[in-house]
Amino acid sequence: MNMPFYVAPEQVMKDRADYARKGIARGRALVGIRYADGIAIVAENASATLRKINEIYDRIAFAGVGRYNEFDQLRVAGVRAADLKGFQYSRDDVDARSLANLYSQHLGQVFTHEMKPMEVEILVAEVGHSTDGDQMFHVLYDGTVFDEQDYSVLGGDADTITERVRSGFSDDLDLGAAVRLGTASLSGPDRTLSPTDLEVALLVRTNGRRCFRRLDDDALGALASSPTEPTEPTEPTEPTEPTEPTKDTG
Amino acid sequence: MFPPHDDPGSNFPDLLRRTGLKQPAVSGHGPDDLPHATTCVAVRYVDGVVMAGDRRATAGNLISHRTMEKVVEADRHSGVAIAGAAGPAMEMVRLFQLQLEHYEKVEGSALSLEGKANQLSMMVRGNLQAAFAGMGVVPIFAGYDLRRRLGRLWAYDITGGRYEEREYVATGSGSLHAGTVIKVGYTEQLDRQGVLKLVARSLWEAADADSATGGPDALRGIYPVVATITADGFDQVTDTELATTFATVAEDVRVR
Numbered sequence: 001m002n003m004p005f006y007v008a009p010e011q012v013m014k015d016r017a018d019y020a021r022k023g024i025a026r027g028r029a030l031v032g033i034r035y036a037d038g039i040a041i042v043a044e045n046a047s048a049t050l051r052k053i054n055e056i057y058d059r060i061a062f063a064g065v066g067r068y069n070e071f072d073q074l075r076v077a078g079v080r081a082a083d084l085k086g087f088q089y090s091r092d093d094v095d096a097r098s099l100a101n102l103y104s105q106h107l108g109q110v111f112t113h114e115m116k117p118m119e120v121e122i123l124v125a126e127v128g129h130s131t132d133g134d135q136m137f138h139v140l141y142d143g144t145v146f147d148e149q150d151y152s153v154l155g156g157d158a159d160t161i162t163e164r165v166r167s168g169f170s171d172d173l174d175l176g177a178a179v180r181l182g183t184a185s186l187s188g189p190d191r192t193l194s195p196t197d198l199e200v201a202l203l204v205r206t207n208g209r210r211c212f213r214r215l216d217d218d219a220l221g222a223l224a225s226s227p228t229e230p231t232e233p234t235e236p237t238e239p240t241e242p243t244e245p246t247k248d249t250g
Numbered sequence: 251m252f253p254p255h256d257d258p259g260s261n262f263p264d265l266l267r268r269t270g271l272k273q274p275a276v277s278g279h280g281p282d283d284l285p286h287a288t289t290c291v292a293v294r295y296v297d298g299v300v301m302a303g304d305r306r307a308t309a310g311n312l313i314s315h316r317t318m319e320k321v322v323e324a325d326r327h328s329g330v331a332i333a334g335a336a337g338p339a340m341e342m343v344r345l346f347q348l349q350l351e352h353y354e355k356v357e358g359s360a361l362s363l364e365g366k367a368n369q370l371s372m373m374v375r376g377n378l379q380a381a382f383a384g385m386g387v388v389p390i391f392a393g394y395d396l397r398r399r400l401g402r403l404w405a406y407d408i409t410g411g412r413y414e415e416r417e418y419v420a421t422g423s424g425s426l427h428a429g430t431v432i433k434v435g436y437t438e439q440l441d442r443q444g445v446l447k448l449v450a451r452s453l454w455e456a457a458d459a460d461s462a463t464g465g466p467d468a469l470r471g472i473y474p475v476v477a478t479i480t481a482d483g484f485d486q487v488t489d490t491e492l493a494t495t496f497a498t499v500a501e502d503v504r505v506r
Contacts, residue, residue, distance in 0.1 A: 051358065054358070077251050080265055083355075
């Protein structure tokens with residue numbers, strides 16, 4: 001009879017964590033930054049159709065890095081959980097914290113019990129009715145949750161990027177400054193990222209019931225080029241909601 | 251989380267069924283004095299469509315509610331108006347709104363207008379058993395079709411039958427009177443002001459002849475809910491503008 005080799009549990013966990021970290025580090029990073037009117041999420045993403053940042057509920061957004069199929073599965077599970085909770089109780093009862101806990105439990109379960117851990121890191125952001133209510137939860141591949149205040153960095157090379165965001169962050173950033181800080185932190189000093197390399201979405205405090213909106217390449221270009229903010233994008237006249245038929249996000 | 255071969259996709263009603271949250275269907279005969287909602291109309295005009303509904307709900311021969319909102323935003327570019335048993339109708343609208351938003355979030359793009367109309371059709375069909383028990387729901391669906399760049403509207407029957415109309419639709423107990431007013435006054439060149447006056451007049455005449463339809467209530471400041479749906483989305487007309495519109499209608503009636 002063949003006996004399986006004994007492998008210490010510490011070693012098993014370490015191998016799994018290394019595996020997940022390697023997978024995540026291969027992907028491109030994203031940052032979430034709090035600014036005066038909400039939360040801006042800037043991701044490096046060459047695809048205009050396969051999204052990393054998405055709407056979960058009225059005031060909640062989801063962003064993921066790593067394997068697309070894995071974080072997209074988590075996103076859909078989040079939309080379902082939120083819509084079911086809002087239907088069963090009230091729209092006010094849906095919050096980012098309980099969603100983050102749900103993700104944390106699922107990721108933790110998969111990490112310890114499945115063949116392979118999920119190679120993802122996710123961000124669950126909620127914009128409050130005032131600045132005090134803004135929340136960002138950063139969930140790791142093994143279910144660890146971080147409650148982050150001003151900014152959150154996910155994905156490969158996170159330490160370097162975090163350092164860049166920290167040095168540029170202040171408490172009163174406007175939208176343009178937040179997006180430029182996010183872009184510069186992702187690109188680093190040696191390269192530049194054009195609007196087509198980026199995916200940017202916002203949770204705008206004053207956007208009505210559904211706070212989530214995307215910034216298209218034109219709006220990004222305008223924000224990137226001028227240091228003083230040219231257009232205030234909270235105008236309801238120019239919605240970039242996913243309701244537009246031209247924006248087929250697949 | 252569902253396995254890939256057994257996933258409800260973007261179907262919210264199916265998700266409710268799977269999670270055991272779907273309410274059981276009503277069976278047996280309901281009481282006759284449940285609140286009922288009445289007259290709603292939708293009319294096409296040059297920029298899109300306008301929808302309007304009175305505010306009264308009746309239970310038997312009593313007025314049960316004076317401020318009911320029967321015209322509601324389904325999503326950014328469509329609206330739904332309901333007539334029939336108020337409870338099931340409100341629940342249906344809530345589920346319909348949620349389904350449109352759920353689809354949009356899961357799929358990443360909104361349903362086509364035709365798809366939304368079809369979805370509502372299935373929900374009305376699902377209520378058939380309750381309809382035979384006297385709790386039918388007969389909605390109107392209207393919206394701005396972003397692909398075809400025009401306003402479109404649909405009438406339904408209790409079996410879920412869905413009929414697209416070219417000019418206008420009316421539903422509820424006062425629909426005969428309201429529909430006739432619109433039929434006489436309708437032209438293809440109606441602009442916003444013209445169409446607002448036409449729907450205001452239609453609800454006025456319905457309230458005048460049908461006891462279950464409420465007229466404008468200047469004393470309490472309660473006016474019908476009127477909304478336009480254009481390329482810019484669903485926009486509810488303010489009470490101030492409606493007060494002016496109904497004042498001109500009253501003036502027309504006075505000199506008649």
